[in-house]
Amino acid sequence: MEILNNLAFGFEHALTPANLLYCAIGCVVGTLVGLLPGLGPLATISLLLPLTYSLPTGGALIMLAGIYYGAQYGDSVSAITMKIPHASSIVACIDGYQMTLKGKTGLALFTAGVSSFIGGTVAIVVLASLAPTLGQVALLFGPTDYCALMLVGFVCVSFITTGSLLNGLAMCLLGVLLGQVGTDLETGLERFTFGLPSLTDGVSLVSLALGCFGIAEITKNLDAREERTPFNGKIHLMPTWPEFKRIIPSALRGSVVGSILGILPGGGPVIAQFAAYALDKKVSKYKDEIGSGAIEGVAGQAAADEAAARTSFIPLMSIGIPENAVMALMMAAFIIKGIQPGPNMIAKHPDLFWGLVASMWVGNCFLLILNVPLVRFWLSVFKIPYNVLFPSILFFCCIGTFSVNNSLNDIFTTAAFGLIGYTMMRLSLDPAPMMLGFILGPMLEEYFRRAMIISRGSFTTFFTHPISATLLCLIGVFFAFQLFIAFRAKRAVVVEAPAASG
C-alpha cells in the first residue's frame, strides 16, 4: 500500500506539464541520437548531458532518464532494420534482422516496442519496491564496505564490458587516476594539473565523455568508410492475434531476467539481453525457430534490455554506487545538479526519487505511442549520409563542451581526449570501464582515506568488517577461478599440440 502511495506521489510530480514535456523531449531526442550509427546510449548521454544544465533538477533528471531509455530503443530499431549493432543491441541484430529479411520488419519493431513496454513496467514495480529497502541496507555500509563494493563493481564491469579482465581493470585504474587530477580536497594541493587553471577543478567529465565516446567514435566510423544503404522496405506494424500471443510469455520471461541482472554489479542491458535470449532458446515453445527470425528472439531480449536499463538505477539511487558506465554518467548528472545519490536520497528528495520512478513509466508510454507508429520517420535518419552527419556531431561536441563553462579552451581538452580515446580504441581498450573509474575515483579515495584514518593505517580493517571481507573474498574467488580457467586452457593447448603433430 505504501508503494502505491509513493507511486501516486511520484506521478503527481511526473505528470506536471513541464515534466511531461522534458520526458517527451528526452525520449524523442534519445531515440533520434541513439539511431545514429556508432552512437550508443553512453555516447548519446555524453552528447546530450550539457543540454540539461540549465533545466530545473527534477526536469533535468527526468529528461536524462528519457534520453537513456530512448537511446536504448533507438539502438534496437537500427539493429532490427539495418543490422547496425551497438553494444546494447547486439542480440536484437540476430532475430530482428532475420525478420527484416523475411519482410516482417513491422512485426519485429512492434514486438520490440511492446516487449520494451512490458519489461519497463515490470522493472518499475521492482524498482519501486526494492530501492527503498536496499537504501536501508546501505545505511549499514561503512567506508571499508564502500571501497570493497566499488572494487567489486570495477571487477564486474571490467570482465563483462571488455571480455578481458586485465584490459578492463587497467582502464578502471586509468579512470581512477584521471579522477585524481585537480585540487586535493584534504590538503588543497593541486595534483597533475601542470599549472593549467582549467585542470584545477579536475578533468571535465563532459570533455572526457565527448572525447572518448563522441570524437573517437566519429573517427572510427570515418576510418571504416562504409556507405550504409538506407532502409526502404515496407512496414506493417499491426500483428495478428496468434503473433501477439507469442510476444507476451517471452516478454515476461525477459522482464524477470532483465530486472534481476540489472541490479547486479557490472550488470545492465547487455548481459541481460544475452541471458534472456539464452533462456528463450532453452524454454520457449518455439525454441527451434529462434535464430532464424522468431518473435521470441526479439521479445525476450527487448524486454530484458529495457527492464535492466531501469533496474540498474536501483544500486545508484539506493546505495549511491553506479554499477555500469552509463549509470556512472547518470550519477555525475545527479551530482552536477546537487543531488548525492545514496541511502539518504529517498528521504531527502522523495519528490525527485518517486518523480523519476513514475516518469519512467510515463517515458515507457511515450516510447510506445511515439516510436512504434513513427518508426518510418525515425528510419529517415539513415538517409542522411555520414559525410553530412559527422561535421554536425562534431559541432554538437564543441557546443556541449563550451556550454559547461562558456570556455572555448575546454574544446582543446575535449580534442585531447578525442585523440586519447581514438588511440585506446585502436589498442582495443574499451573506455567504458575508464568512465566508471573516473566518476568513482574521488569517492574511492575519500572512503579509502577515511577507512585508513579510522583503522590507524591498518589494511586488516578490510577483512575485519564482515561486508567488506565478504566482498573482497568474492573478488578473490573470482580471480582464482579465472586463473584456473586460464591454466586449464593452456594445458589443453599443450596436450592437443603433440596429438595433432602425431
Next chain:
Amino acid sequence: MVNQNSARGFFLAAVALFFMATALRYPLGDLAHAGPGLFPLLLSVPLLAIALLIIVQARLSAPVPLSFNFKNIALIMLGLVAFVVGAQLVNAALGIVLMVFIAGFAAVTYSWKRNLKIALGLIVVAYVFERFLGLNLRLF
C-alpha cells in the same frame, strides 16, 4: 608491423610510470595520514603490473597488427582547433566554417558545396542556441 598487444602494454606502462613519477613529487604521508601523492601512487603500481603482464602475454601469443589512421584523427583534431582559433580571433561563425571545411577532408568524398550547406545549416542551429537558449557563443 607494430603488435597491437605489445603497444597496448607499453601505452599503459607509460601512463602508469607518468602518474607514478608525478605522484612521488607530492607528499606521501603514511597510510593513517595519507598525503596527496599516496593514493595515486598506490593505484599506479597495479596499473604498471598489469601493463607488464600484458607485454609478457603479447610476447607469448601471436602478434596482432595495429591499424591507426593518422589522417582522419589529425583532420578531426585540426578541425576542432580551427573552430576554437576562428571563434577566438573573429567569431564562432568563422570557426564553424573552418571546422566543417577542414574536417570535411576526412569524408569519403570532398565537396565544397556540401560543406558550405552544412556550415550554413550549423550556423543557423548555433544562432538558435544563442538567441533562444542563451548560449554565449558570440556567433557574429
